[in-house]
Amino acid sequence: MKDISCKLLVIGAGPGGYVCAIRAGQLGVDTVIVEMEKAGGTCLNIGCIPSKALIHAADEFEKTVRMANGNGKGTLGITVEAPKLDLAKTMTWKNGVVGRLNNGVVGLLKKAGVKIVHGRAKFRDGKTVEVETETGTQVIRTETAVIATGSMPMELPALPFGGPVISSTEALSLTKVPERLVVVGGGYIGLELGTAFAKFGSKVTVVEALPRILPQYDAELTRPVAKRLGELGVAVLTEAMAMGLSAKGDALIVKTADGQEQELPADKILVTVGRKPVMEGWGLEELDLDRAGKFLRIDSQCRTSMRGVYAIGDVTGEPTLAHRAMAQGEMVAEIVAGNRRSWDKRCIPAICYTDPEVVSAGLSPEEARAQGHEIKVGQFPYTANARAMTMQGEAGFVRVVARADNHLVLGIQAVGQHVSELATAFGLAIEMGARLEDIAGTIHAHPTQGEAFQEAALKALGHAIHI
Ligand code: FAD
Numbered sequence: 001m002k003d004i005s006c007k008l009l010v011i012g013a014g015p016g017g018y019v020c021a022i023r024a025g026q027l028g029v030d031t032v033i034v035e036m037e038k039a040g041g042t043c044l045n046i047g048c049i050p051s052k053a054l055i056h057a058a059d060e061f062e063k064t065v066r067m068a069n070g071n072g073k074g075t076l077g078i079t080v081e082a083p084k085l086d087l088a089k090t091m092t093w094k095n096g097v098v099g100r101l102n103n104g105v106v107g108l109l110k111k112a113g114v115k116i117v118h119g120r121a122k123f124r125d126g127k128t129v130e131v132e133t134e135t136g137t138q139v140i141r142t143e144t145a146v147i148a149t150g151s152m153p154m155e156l157p158a159l160p161f162g163g164p165v166i167s168s169t170e171a172l173s174l175t176k177v178p179e180r181l182v183v184v185g186g187g188y189i190g191l192e193l194g195t196a197f198a199k200f201g202s203k204v205t206v207v208e209a210l211p212r213i214l215p216q217y218d219a220e221l222t223r224p225v226a227k228r229l230g231e232l233g234v235a236v237l238t239e240a241m242a243m244g245l246s247a248k249g250d251a252l253i254v255k256t257a258d259g260q261e262q263e264l265p266a267d268k269i270l271v272t273v274g275r276k277p278v279m280e281g282w283g284l285e286e287l288d289l290d291r292a293g294k295f296l297r298i299d300s301q302c303r304t305s306m307r308g309v310y311a312i313g314d315v316t317g318e319p320t321l322a323h324r325a326m327a328q329g330e331m332v333a334e335i336v337a338g339n340r341r342s343w344d345k346r347c348i349p350a351i352c353y354t355d356p357e358v359v360s361a362g363l364s365p366e367e368a369r370a371q372g373h374e375i376k377v378g379q380f381p382y383t384a385n386a387r388a389m390t391m392q393g394e395a396g397f398v399r400v401v402a403r404a405d406n407h408l409v410l411g412i413q414a415v416g417q418h419v420s421e422l423a424t425a426f427g428l429a430i431e432m433g434a435r436l437e438d439i440a441g442t443i444h445a446h447p448t449q450g451e452a453f454q455e456a457a458l459k460a461l462g463h464a465i466h467i
């Protein structure tokens with residue numbers, strides 16, 4: 001097979017890698033991307049997209065169940081027969097969405113003139129990579145390389161994956177709803193998927209090591225999520241540690257907060273205790289790269305400790321989110337094309353797609369105070385928002401955190417139905433250096449959930465209208 005030479009070689013076509021390659025191609029950089037699985041990476045194939053598809057299906061199913069039961073949050077006067085779920089068909093629909101997006105990414109790469117090589121890439125040295133393809137070894141020589149190999153589920157030594165013990169990847173492909181699902185880890189994935197399966201009909205128990213669920217967000221933000229989990233019949237054990245499988249393999253043994261051992265019967269045990277960077281299989285041992293903890297160390301331009309070798313996305317550290325990977329990918333492409341860029345983002349918004357959803361952009365009140373800021377905080381509840389009432393989504397609030405002296409907005413958080421879509425406005429306000437007066441002075445269309453954002457800013461200024 002003839003060697004390939006290029007200016008930029010990207011390893012991994014997840015959201016970090018494929019965005020980097022597309023932008024580089026658009027900028028006229030001679031670019032090759034290598035992917036051993038499917039274009040789109042974790043995010044598109046076994047992460048963000050399939051999980052959000054299942055969460056949507058679960059929401060729809062739960063609504064109809066509620067209507068059939070004639071109880072719960074209100075049936076809106078709609079009567080339906082008891083609905084049935086065919087999870088295999090739900091998965092087929094989800095796979096269709098993923099497939100369309102896979103093709104879309106491949107199409108975009110081609111349109112940008114990027115050469116795609118399928119197979120596992122392995123560095124021989126900083127400028128040479130060999131790829132095991134279906135038809136043999138392909139050698140690629142490059143001026144610049146970008147490592148975008150992503151992350152993988154973390155395993156618990158006492159609870160290795162296999163049999164009833166599954167990771168998010170298997171959970172996203174189940175074709176039968178497990179009767180009893182135990183989720184180990186009450187973080188992002190555990191709660192997003194745990195909630196979805198509870199709505200599909202599983203009896204779900206969440207085992208979380210820390211004193212509360214979603215410890216990455218402040219307690220006030222996650223309270224409505226905990227309440228809703230209770231309504232959905234999800235049992236949450238905090239300060240509980242998973243010890244291993246029972247002898248028969250049909251239960252999880254946990255040590256609860258009081259130090260007692262308890263058996264939780266389970267058909268499936270979903271372990272979601274974090275993800276680790278993919279540091280093996282691509283020839284790390286052939287390179288001289290510094291680490292930052294378990295991740296690759298990068299500077300403000302995503303340069304590693306080796307000249308001409310960049311790293312982006314989950315392999316480079318927290319927050320391990322798709323949009324951070326994409327932003328890094330875009331920046332690196334610009335740098336490789338000769339443009340002056342460095343990481344200058346003011347915030348990376350984070351969303352948890354629980355019920356209700358949680359959004360955080362910038363600093364929480366606690367974080368702002370810890371950084372020495374004197375602050376003003378305005379919080380507006382969804383019980384006072386007309387649109388939320390019309391959509392049966394009165395749980396939650398929007399909260400704005402600003403500097404007390406000049407009212408510069410430092411952080412915005414929200415919890416509520418569909419608030420994920422407000423992350424865009426929150427990010428824009430912080431990125432553009434908005435002050436409370438800018439948000440309060442912007443006409444927010446009525447009736448929208450976004451009005452709660454304006455009202456929270458008004459509240460911080462001391463003159464909210466609708467409360
Ligand atoms: P990845 O997406 O992991 O892509 C890396 C790619 O590199 C893979 O395709 C892999 O096959 C390839 N690769 C690795 N080694 C080699 C090699 N040697 N040769 C060739 N190819 C190689 N983030 C969000 O922002 N929002 C969400 O809603 C969200 N939901 C998630 C839900 C779940 C269930 C999971 C698991 C994750 C979720 N994430 C979410 C996180 C998100 O998926 C990651 O942050 C994102 O995919 C990271 O992108 P990346 O490009 O760094 O790596």
Ligand code: NAD
Nearest residue numbers: 185186187188189190208209242272273274275320351352
């Ligand atoms: P996570 O870090 O969000 O949550 C892991 C949870 O497991 C934590 O609450 C932790 O305290 C708990 N834990 C750790 N060890 C434990 C043990 N032995 N027993 C019980 N609990 C234990 O990790 P995740 O849910 O696996 O998700 C991984 C990453 O993927 C996230 O950090 C996030 O960056 C990304 N992700 C993002 C989204 C999103 O943006 N909506 C969705 C899913 C995943």
